[in-house]
Amino acid sequence: MKVKINNRVLELLDGDLTEMDTDAIVNAANTRLILGGGVAGAINRKGGPKIQEECNKIGGTFVGGAVITTGGNLKAEHVIHAVGPRMGEGDEDQKLKNATLNSLKAADENNLKSISFPAISTGIFGFPIGRCAEIMLKTTIDYLKGQTGLEKVVFCLFGRDSYEVFARRLEKETLQ
Numbered sequence: 001m002k003v004k005i006n007n008r009v010l011e012l013l014d015g016d017l018t019e020m021d022t023d024a025i026v027n028a029a030n031t032r033l034i035l036g037g038g039v040a041g042a043i044n045r046k047g048g049p050k051i052q053e054e055c056n057k058i059g060g061t062f063v064g065g066a067v068i069t070t071g072g073n074l075k076a077e078h079v080i081h082a083v084g085p086r087m088g089e090g091d092e093d094q095k096l097k098n099a100t101l102n103s104l105k106a107a108d109e110n111n112l113k114s115i116s117f118p119a120i121s122t123g124i125f126g127f128p129i130g131r132c133a134e135i136m137l138k139t140t141i142d143y144l145k146g147q148t149g150l151e152k153v154v155f156c157l158f159g160r161d162s163y164e165v166f167a168r169r170l171e172k173e174t175l176q
Contacts (some may be wrong), residue, residue, distance in 0.1 A: 022114035047072035064098030084121030
């Protein structure tokens with residue numbers, strides 16, 4: 001599913017984030033930037049040790065923060081490591097919004113034209129997929145309506161169910 005926002009593309013895909021050839025992919029990271037399991041583990045396996053080495057030099061970031069590293073052996077030249085909230089820690093919606101916004105800003109600050117996101121915090125961090133879709137899509141749409149060099153934002157979702165949740169939400173957001 002694709003929509004245009006201010007002559008920019010917002011696209012939803014059901015696919016493998018590590019295979020995306022956008023300028024950057026977003027890793028749903030932890031505060032220590034340790035590439036363990038889930039999406040981060042897949043990025044580590046396919047991207048090689050250089051990504052973790054750069055993460056180690058950075059040392060970490062806060063919940064809601066985002067930092068950028070090389071993409072190593074990935075198709076994407078960069079990985080933006082965004083730390084989403086764990087359910088139950090408090091102020092989760094604002095923290096997810098900040099993780100999304102800071103990822104978009106990191107892309108702009110590095111003159112990137114395209115970025116691919118997963119559904120941040122919906123795995124082991126336990127964030128509900130519906131709330132995630134609402135927050136991430138609204139934040140991204142608002143960002144694309146403003147001043148940005150980004151030309152394309154992709155939400156690369158894992159599985160048909162996640163894709164459908166995001167697709168229904170995107171339809172609602174674009175009808176408003």
